[in-house]
Amino acid sequence: MTTRWLTPEEQRAWRAYIAGSSLLEDAIDRQLQQDAGMPHLYYSILANLSEAPDRRLRMTELAEKSKITRSRLTYAVTRLEKDGLIAREGCPSDKRGSIAALTDEGMSVLERAAPGHVATVRATLFDRLTPRQVRQLEEIFSEVAGALEDEEARSTADEVPWRRRSGRPCS
Amino acid sequence: MTTRWLTPEEQRAWRAYIAGSSLLEDAIDRQLQQDAGMPHLYYSILANLSEAPDRRLRMTELAEKSKITRSRLTYAVTRLEKDGLIAREGCPSDKRGSIAALTDEGMSVLERAAPGHVATVRATLFDRLTPRQVRQLEEIFSEVAGALEDEEARSTADEVPWRRRSGRPCS
DNA sequence: CGGGCTTGGTTCAAGTTTGAAACAAACTTA
């Protein structure tokens, strides 16, 4: 099939998105690195933990909430643990499992960093958008996220499909 | 000043954006890594070069177009040069300068990768959006990018302002 | 029970990113 290239409007949107999202992430990373000594992702991990019941979560769940690989999370948690912001606990019910728990210090670092972070997000994003644009932003990225999550679910479920029926034809 | 927290709508939009943009970049990186052996950023660098007059650009210009630091670009170009996709040339008019030129091989790698890349961008983003949303996407991120670029310009211009007038008071 | 597959997590090497420092050429100005 011959490629359907992007229309001029799509091109413009795509370029604006690439530029804007990259500058935005940079700005947020810089602010958090300055004021809290950690990149945005690490802050988000702490934030996700802080909202979990009892402020603790299995590694896999935390990775899913944070939309990152387990491997990346392992590295991040190791760092945050060294900093004393997270504690690792074994999972009693499943001895394979490991639980990340936000420490009191982690919570207070998070609380101290939050105002500056929100201020940056406002200054760079929300204070520049109309309410309608805020709604559109949500719709657009919910759609994208939803689609990509489904796809991921489907692709891991179907993994190597020809293996799932011991090679015999459908019947 | 007491923090203006995000409204519930803003919260939802922000979370959707964080999740969606991160999954989107991952998907695009994976596709390009698979099919072209390079991450999205490197592809964009080649694309930016391909559009420049004579397919060559000063490092700093290329870094600006790509919205990345010079340091990051140096690393990327070094890699792409090893792969034979870019050639470095000295700048005749300014001996400090260095020019990145897209090689023929670089151009053809780019051309071969383009269809798959566009297909992914379509499948994950544009084929899921209404024309109105495409327009909004452009407006939102143009606004953000514009603001952050201005800010950057302003901050580098004003650098250490108390030094610019040999310390004497305004008069 | 006892293989064999799946799941939860970590480890490892290779690749990338970051920000500060280093360099060198160009510019400015006394």
Next chain:
DNA sequence: TAAGTTTGTTTCAAACTTGAACCAAGCCCG
């Protein structure tokens, strides 16, 4: 014109990311 500053780029070490490989512990079924 020499000293000092700015500009263009690279270098370096430390931090982070990636994906594949690995190691256990649970699960399943004959």
